[in-house]
Amino acid sequence: MFDGKQVIAIGERDGVxxxxxxxxxxxxxxxxAYVATExxx
Amino acid sequence: MPETAVVxxxxxxxxxxxxxxxxxxxxxxxxxGNAELTTSFLGNLRSFDDAVNYPPHQAFLGACHPRELxxxxxxxTGFPGAERFAPFGELMPEEEFFGLMAAVDEFDLLVLTPxxxxxxxKRLASHPLADRLDLGRITAASGDVAAAVTSGALPVYLxxxxxxxxxxGAHAEDESLAAHVLLENLACKATGTLALLHLLHDHDVDPxxxxxxxxxxxxxxxxxxxxxxxxxxxxxxxxxxxxxxSGADVKNFCAAPIxxxxxxxxLVVAGVFEQVVVLAGGSLPKLGMKFxxxxxxxxxxxxxxxxxxxxxVSADDGxxxxxxxxxxxxxxxxxxxAGAQILHDLTVQPLEAVGMRMLEVxxxxxxxxxxxxxEPQGSGDVAARNYxxxxxxxxxxxxxxRDGIEPFVAERGMPGYAPTQGHIxxxxxxxPHALRRLQGGSASKVLLLxxxxxxxxxxxxxxxxxxxxxERNGG
Numbered sequence: 001m002f003d004g005k006q007v008i009a010i011g012e013r014d015g016v017x018x019x020x021x022x023x024x025x026x027x028x029x030x031x032x033a034y035v036a037t038e039x040x041x
Numbered sequence: 042m043p044e045t046a047v048v049x050x051x052x053x054x055x056x057x058x059x060x061x062x063x064x065x066x067x068x069x070x071x072x073x074g075n076a077e078l079t080t081s082f083l084g085n086l087r088s089f090d091d092a093v094n095y096p097p098h099q100a101f102l103g104a105c106h107p108r109e110l111x112x113x114x115x116x117x118t119g120f121p122g123a124e125r126f127a128p129f130g131e132l133m134p135e136e137e138f139f140g141l142m143a144a145v146d147e148f149d150l151l152v153l154t155p156x157x158x159x160x161x162x163k164r165l166a167s168h169p170l171a172d173r174l175d176l177g178r179i180t181a182a183s184g185d186v187a188a189a190v191t192s193g194a195l196p197v198y199l200x201x202x203x204x205x206x207x208x209x210g211a212h213a214e215d216e217s218l219a220a221h222v223l224l225e226n227l228a229c230k231a232t233g234t235l236a237l238l239h240l241l242h243d244h245d246v247d248p249x250x251x252x253x254x255x256x257x258x259x260x261x262x263x264x265x266x267x268x269x270x271x272x273x274x275x276x277x278x279x280x281x282x283x284x285x286x287s288g289a290d291v292k293n294f295c296a297a298p299i300x301x302x303x304x305x306x307x308l309v310v311a312g313v314f315e316q317v318v319v320l321a322g323g324s325l326p327k328l329g330m331k332f333x334x335x336x337x338x339x340x341x342x343x344x345x346x347x348x349x350x351x352x353x354v355s356a357d358d359g360x361x362x363x364x365x366x367x368x369x370x371x372x373x374x375x376x377x378x379a380g381a382q383i384l385h386d387l388t389v390q391p392l393e394a395v396g397m398r399m400l401e402v403x404x405x406x407x408x409x410x411x412x413x414x415x416e417p418q419g420s421g422d423v424a425a426r427n428y429x430x431x432x433x434x435x436x437x438x439x440x441x442x443r444d445g446i447e448p449f450v451a452e453r454g455m456p457g458y459a460p461t462q463g464h465i466x467x468x469x470x471x472x473p474h475a476l477r478r479l480q481g482g483s484a485s486k487v488l489l490l491x492x493x494x495x496x497x498x499x500x501x502x503x504x505x506x507x508x509x510x511x512e513r514n515g516g
Contacts, residue, residue, distance in 0.1 A: 014421070017379075019378060035502075037504075038497070040418065040420040
């Protein structure tokens with residue numbers, strides 16, 4: 001699924017955090033290029 | 042030493058600043074060089090009457106409880122009997138607010154056109170708080186705005202685009218003292234001062250009896266050698282005549298008001314101080330943050346108000362709601378960042394500590410951002426998301442059945458009604474409502490909870506949060 005790809009994980013403060021998205025993607029074998037969580041309020 | 046601390050009084054204010062909205066972080070970056078978007082932005086700013094008549098503002102200022110708000114939409118619907126001055130404070134119009142900024146400006150940063158200075162001084166002279174303001178500073182701020190702008194000062198407009206003044210930077214090479222940073226800090230100081238003066242005036246508080254002032258404002262006051270040095274607490278105490286007070290700042294992103302409240306109560310219970318004020322001014326960078334979504338949906342620019350709050354914490358007087366320091370929830374490092382776990386730390390944990398069930402809390406006050414502001418830009422309904430998670434925790438604990446989630450949210454939650462002013466919207470805006478409900482109303486317990494986004498500063502991946510239980514005083 002992630003062959004030849006890297007993951008940019010952008011989380012949202014009140015939803016799923018960037019680190020959680022990255023952990024899932026990493027567990028599925030994806031290299032993580034960037035992780036951030038943002039807040040829009 | 043007193044066994045408990047209470048919240049004696051609280052005030053809330055709004056300042057309607059559509060002309061300053063262009064200086065919000067997002068508009069400042071997005072409007073630059075885009076004439077068409079700028080025209081659309083300026084053409085969709087709200088009038089003062091529209092801001093006064095906006096139902097969520099009236100709920101914020103105490104004209105009704107948030108649960109009494111009509112169904113959305115709120116834009117354009119009006120609020121019967123809406124007034125500028127409301128039970129918890131006021132909504133100040135822009136020109137007066139420019140005068141107020143001049144009145145609290147100790148460094149001649151703000152220069153106003155003679156016309157604006159004269160009108161603002163005249164109007165503030167008849168304001169209920171007039172004798173607590175240094176009106177002479179407003180007259181002294183009158184000057185040559187065009188020349189100031191030519192010299193590099195930041196132009197300041199009355200909405201939509203009437204040049205009203207200019208804000209001078211304080212040091213050409215220090216970005217912490219740049220004009221737009223000082224404008225943010227001065228706006229914060231002015232709104233915090235307005236809230237504090239209402240607290241003193243509306244609740245007959247002796248300013249010289251305040252021992253300590255804690256600011257939980259968001260702005261970072263300082264210079265290049267100490268960008269967030271502070272101290273907005275003592276700054277505002279000084280300008281408001283709290284001559285016996287010292288102060289400090291508590292920083293924790295949007296969560297800061299709750300630890301500030303807990304620290305204030307702890308200082309009182311420990312016998313260090315008898316009376317402590319917790320206050321915050323508004324966040325100018327957040328003005329217009331989601332304006333593109335508003336314009337896309339045919340709405341006016343809704344993020345056009347600055348908030349302010351001031352709270353008096355003192356020893357138990359037998360009447361005012363008690364701050365339960367044995368029921369303080371904290372988002373622990375080991376709890377991670379999952380939403381349900383955070384809210385477990387902030388709701389279940391503090392209640393379990395004192396043997397209470399979730400159903401014993403009448404009102405949960407969480408992040409109460411107005412969804413009419415957040416949804417058009419895709420940020421969802423923050424308050425509703427929090428309440429559903431809290432109710433789900435109650436269901437998981439088998440305090441309610443699954444079909445009890447909606448009634449739990451309806452009865453113990455409320456619609457978001459606060460402007461997206463970060464810390465102001467994070468539970469502390471409910472405090473005056475909580476006092477009303479815990480004194481004359483039917484509630485016996487209110488839980489305030491707030492979260493802060495540490496990760497935004499790129500020093501930690503963590504968030505934080507704190508909660509505290511308020512309880513009716515049994516005498």
